[in-house]
Amino acid sequence: MELITDSILKKIETIIFDKKRILTDITDRHGYAYDASFGVYVPDLVLQPVSTEEVVGIVKLANEHKIPIYPRGRGTSLSGGSLAVEGGITLDFSLWNQTLEVRPDDLIAIVSPGVITADINKEAGKFGLMYPPDPSSSHVSTIGGNLAENAGGPRGLKYGVTRDYVLGLEVVTPEGEVIRTGGRTVKNVTGFDLTKLIIGCEGTLGIITEATLRLIPKPLATKTVMAVFEDIVDSGRAISTILRSGILPSKMELMDQESIKAVEAYEPLGLPTDAEAILLIEVDGHPDALKSEVVKVEEKCMESGAREVKAAQTSEEEAELWRARKLVSPAIVRIKPTKISEDATVPRSKIPDMFKRLREIKEKYNIHLVVFGHAGDGNLHPNIIADQRDKDEMLRVEKAVEEIFTAAIELGGTLSGEHGIGVMKAPFMELELGENGLDMMKRIKRAWDPNNILNPGKIFPKKGQRLVLHHDS
Amino acid sequence: MTANTALLDKLAYKETFSCVQCGYCLPSCPTYMTMGKESHSPRGRIHLVKMAAEGKIDIEAMGRAMDLCLGCRACETVCPTNVEYGKIYETAKTVITEHEKKSRSFKEKVIRKVVLERGLSSKGMMKVLGTGMDWYQKTKLDQVFRKSQLNKILPESMREMELIIPKVDKSKQMSRKYTILKPEGKPVMRVAFFVGCIMDAFFGRINDLSMKILQKAGCEVFLIEEQTCCGALHQHSGESEKAKELAKANITAFGKYNLDYVVNSIGGCGAMMVEYHHLFHPNDPWHSRAKAFAEKAKDVSWILDKLELPFVNNVPRTAVYQPSCHLRNVQKVSSQPVNLLKQIPELTYVKMPEEDMCCGSAGIYNIIHYDEANDILDRKMGNIKPIKPDTIVTSNPGCHLQMLHGVQKEGLQDQIRVVHIIELLAESVGISI
Numbered sequence: 001m002e003l004i005t006d007s008i009l010k011k012i013e014t015i016i017f018d019k020k021r022i023l024t025d026i027t028d029r030h031g032y033a034y035d036a037s038f039g040v041y042v043p044d045l046v047l048q049p050v051s052t053e054e055v056v057g058i059v060k061l062a063n064e065h066k067i068p069i070y071p072r073g074r075g076t077s078l079s080g081g082s083l084a085v086e087g088g089i090t091l092d093f094s095l096w097n098q099t100l101e102v103r104p105d106d107l108i109a110i111v112s113p114g115v116i117t118a119d120i121n122k123e124a125g126k127f128g129l130m131y132p133p134d135p136s137s138s139h140v141s142t143i144g145g146n147l148a149e150n151a152g153g154p155r156g157l158k159y160g161v162t163r164d165y166v167l168g169l170e171v172v173t174p175e176g177e178v179i180r181t182g183g184r185t186v187k188n189v190t191g192f193d194l195t196k197l198i199i200g201c202e203g204t205l206g207i208i209t210e211a212t213l214r215l216i217p218k219p220l221a222t223k224t225v226m227a228v229f230e231d232i233v234d235s236g237r238a239i240s241t242i243l244r245s246g247i248l249p250s251k252m253e254l255m256d257q258e259s260i261k262a263v264e265a266y267e268p269l270g271l272p273t274d275a276e277a278i279l280l281i282e283v284d285g286h287p288d289a290l291k292s293e294v295v296k297v298e299e300k301c302m303e304s305g306a307r308e309v310k311a312a313q314t315s316e317e318e319a320e321l322w323r324a325r326k327l328v329s330p331a332i333v334r335i336k337p338t339k340i341s342e343d344a345t346v347p348r349s350k351i352p353d354m355f356k357r358l359r360e361i362k363e364k365y366n367i368h369l370v371v372f373g374h375a376g377d378g379n380l381h382p383n384i385i386a387d388q389r390d391k392d393e394m395l396r397v398e399k400a401v402e403e404i405f406t407a408a409i410e411l412g413g414t415l416s417g418e419h420g421i422g423v424m425k426a427p428f429m430e431l432e433l434g435e436n437g438l439d440m441m442k443r444i445k446r447a448w449d450p451n452n453i454l455n456p457g458k459i460f461p462k463k464g465q466r467l468v469l470h471h472d473s
Numbered sequence: 474m475t476a477n478t479a480l481l482d483k484l485a486y487k488e489t490f491s492c493v494q495c496g497y498c499l500p501s502c503p504t505y506m507t508m509g510k511e512s513h514s515p516r517g518r519i520h521l522v523k524m525a526a527e528g529k530i531d532i533e534a535m536g537r538a539m540d541l542c543l544g545c546r547a548c549e550t551v552c553p554t555n556v557e558y559g560k561i562y563e564t565a566k567t568v569i570t571e572h573e574k575k576s577r578s579f580k581e582k583v584i585r586k587v588v589l590e591r592g593l594s595s596k597g598m599m600k601v602l603g604t605g606m607d608w609y610q611k612t613k614l615d616q617v618f619r620k621s622q623l624n625k626i627l628p629e630s631m632r633e634m635e636l637i638i639p640k641v642d643k644s645k646q647m648s649r650k651y652t653i654l655k656p657e658g659k660p661v662m663r664v665a666f667f668v669g670c671i672m673d674a675f676f677g678r679i680n681d682l683s684m685k686i687l688q689k690a691g692c693e694v695f696l697i698e699e700q701t702c703c704g705a706l707h708q709h710s711g712e713s714e715k716a717k718e719l720a721k722a723n724i725t726a727f728g729k730y731n732l733d734y735v736v737n738s739i740g741g742c743g744a745m746m747v748e749y750h751h752l753f754h755p756n757d758p759w760h761s762r763a764k765a766f767a768e769k770a771k772d773v774s775w776i777l778d779k780l781e782l783p784f785v786n787n788v789p790r791t792a793v794y795q796p797s798c799h800l801r802n803v804q805k806v807s808s809q810p811v812n813l814l815k816q817i818p819e820l821t822y823v824k825m826p827e828e829d830m831c832c833g834s835a836g837i838y839n840i841i842h843y844d845e846a847n848d849i850l851d852r853k854m855g856n857i858k859p860i861k862p863d864t865i866v867t868s869n870p871g872c873h874l875q876m877l878h879g880v881q882k883e884g885l886q887d888q889i890r891v892v893h894i895i896e897l898l899a900e901s902v903g904i905s906i
Contacts, residue, residue, distance in 0.1 A: 023510065030512060030524060140495075329554060338490070
């Protein structure tokens with residue numbers, strides 16, 4: 001613990017009085033050495049703040065002594081956003097979950113950073129309202145992490161992502177000042193939109209200590225249709241056709257043949273293993289409107305070359321259809337244990353092209369590549385299944401991932417739809433943004449954080465940095 | 474430190490790679506939810522085992538987290554990648570036990586010696602146990618405590634436990650002899666009954682009631698004398714050699730009879746028995762014998778849910794159910810007890826929030842880690858109180874005692890009765906002892 005001297009620890013004890021929230025033991029610190037991505041980086045110290053005052057105190061101290069700080073929610077990041085890559089202090093916000101206040105008349109919720117994402121939607125539901133962003137980990141993840149990474153989710157197709165539901169923030173700057181961005185109104189054009197800058201900054205510009213979120217009325221009902229395709233490219237066409245037909249489904253999820261086969265081998269549900277793709281399409285809204293929307297979705301799928309379509313008649317049947325999608329993860333990791341979940345995203349019209357490119361990459365590098373996920377918004381989620389102890393394979397995987405990024409960018413898309421850049425995708429930033437585009441971001445970072453103490457090593461690549469997925473044991 | 478090949482073999486290192494660190498286990502973990510630290514989460518513990526196997530941290534550093542794991546295995550039920558946490562946990566406990574045999578704290582040594590070695594596996598000790606908490610005096614544990622001044626360090630858990638241990642009819646428990654109970658009406662099943670050790674000592678009545686209900690439901694019930702302790706507490710404490718010995722004794726004892734099932738009314742013992750084959754290497758001839766036995770070991774509620782029960786009495790009570798973790802998460806018996814409760818005439822079953830979460834009992838966890846167990850129990854009672862039930866239903870003696878402890882701590886002993894599910898069923902089918 002060279003960074004954290006005894007005198008610094010002493011000062012920290014005057015900021016956080018409860019010693020239980022100051023973690024110095026190696027066992028405890030190892031608990032924050034990872035997230036849901038790759039690599040092990042043990043922080044020198046872990047602190048669990050529960051107030052803005054504590055955060056201010058810690059940040060001022062860290063800025064004075066140039067100690068890196070890494071804000072962290074519940075560590076479900078898939079891009080390494082919370083990893084202590086350069087050592088220093090991890091700030092664990094998971095205990096700060098005390099504020100969750102829904103104001104139904106203003107259609108807003110005020111939350112502290114450690115509140116669980118799904119709890120916000122649950123609380124809003126009590127007032128007939130909804131908080132739409134629903135990352136798959138929403139029952140585990142904190143809103144602070146979602147805000148920092150600008151998390152998405154299946155419902156992003158219709159409702160957008162975290163950024164679309166934030167009206168205002170309280171932020172502690174890297175120099176320890178408290179600022180408020182935005183407000184509590186839907187319309188607000190006063191000055192620069194710092195709210196949108198902070199959201200998705202991955203904790204590199206400021207630490208979010210409170211957020212005012214926008215809620216919307218909750219749809220009355222949902223209906224689900226399953227469509228089976230002989231050719232995965234047809235399923236891509238079906239997505240575009242439905243979206244042009246005047247219907248905006250709440251979810252459009254895809255399972256390719258590899259994932260269908262894996263699920264059937266894992267738990268036979270009667271899925272067609274000879275089909276190249278299944279689309280699961282959910283529409284939400286008024287029950288009367290849903291009846292005709294379901295018929296239209298079925299028609300459009302058939303027109304695009306679906307072999308068969310099936311609409312769930314009851315909520316049990318609906319749950320059964322979604323169960324297949326849920327089982328993909330446990331089913332595919334039976335093949336090999338390491339799962340690299342990518343979220344490169346392409347414009348919707350390019351979905352069929354992206355499918356073709358993924359097929360080529362899979363064959364070229366001889367890897368297990370499974371495509372399943374939020375196809376409707378172009379956020380395809382190619383998953384590579386490998387074994388991280390097999391170095392040769394991991395090197396092939398690294399090359400394949402690089403090529404997936406390149407393909408997405410060439411098709412007019414982006415490196416990351418919802419997972420963030422973190423450490424993993426930093427090497428590809430210039431590829432997408434160009435030298436000047438990236439430089440403007442660096443200038444913003446320098447202006448906000450002159451000592452580079454907030455989440456260093458993220459977003460911006462180091463000279464010669466490459467994607468590394470293998471770990472040396 | 475470098476990777477130590479012996480440790481790589483002893484720990485379930487390969488299994489740790491199935492964990493993709495998604496964190497979906499966090500909300501299911503009682504110690505994570507009460508302690509609020511990642512090192513006390515399933516994901517954190519798996520990471521620590523991996524790090525210890527690779528020589529990146531020492532065994533003590535891994536031990537500090539593994540020791541506080543309840544072993545409730547709720548994490549396995551929510552894991553999207555089916556990590557075999559139970560296996561990782563057991564291997565870590567074995568490594569820690571081997572490593573710490575010399576350095577273990579005195580208080581823990583005393584408890585282990587008395588409870589695990591002298592206690593559960595010796596017939597003589599089981600008889601002592603039969604007198605309820607008298608075993609505490611008879612084993613001279615209280616004197617050891619006073620002399621060593623351990624009562625200052627560990628007074629509360631033992632004292633509080635003393636308050637909740639029920640008085641048991643000693644003569645009945647220790648007179649179990651080979652018996653065959655004939656089914657009432659048309660015979661539908663041939664079963665043996667596993668009585669357990671703590672269970673039979675403290676809750677022999679539940680065993681008796683279970684057998685009578687089985688009989689009423691048409692089972693021919695064999696009570697076999699040669700049966701012994703299931704070995705669960707030994708295994709969870711890293712004493713796996715002793716656990717193997719006990720497993721072999723039970724497999725041999727029950728193997729002599731031609732039975733449909735071996736029935737028990739103890740979540741923890743049942744969980745041990747359904748995994749007996751995990752104790753043996755697949756090449757060991759005992760592995761297949763253990764597997765055959767494991768497939769027949771069933772919880773009484775699993776059996777009763779398959780049979781017709783002649784309900785005759787109304788039980789107008791409001792009940793919450795505290796599942797035994799080992800019944801729910803390891804034996805995967807979750808819907809059956811609730812189905813049975815719903816069949817009891819006039820009983821109102823209310824599902825409490827976080828019903829699936831451990832109560833903090835976990836074998837001898839609540840004796841060794843009294844404070845941590847208490848935090849978990851407080852959370853549990855916080856979920857129960859707003860429902861204002863008059864009954865808490867359990868399915869395992871450890872949970873039963875812990876819930877009694879919770880009810881007493883809250884001063885609710887006049888309002889809430891803690892019962893084993895079998896007691897309610899017996900009442901409603903008109904059996905009394």
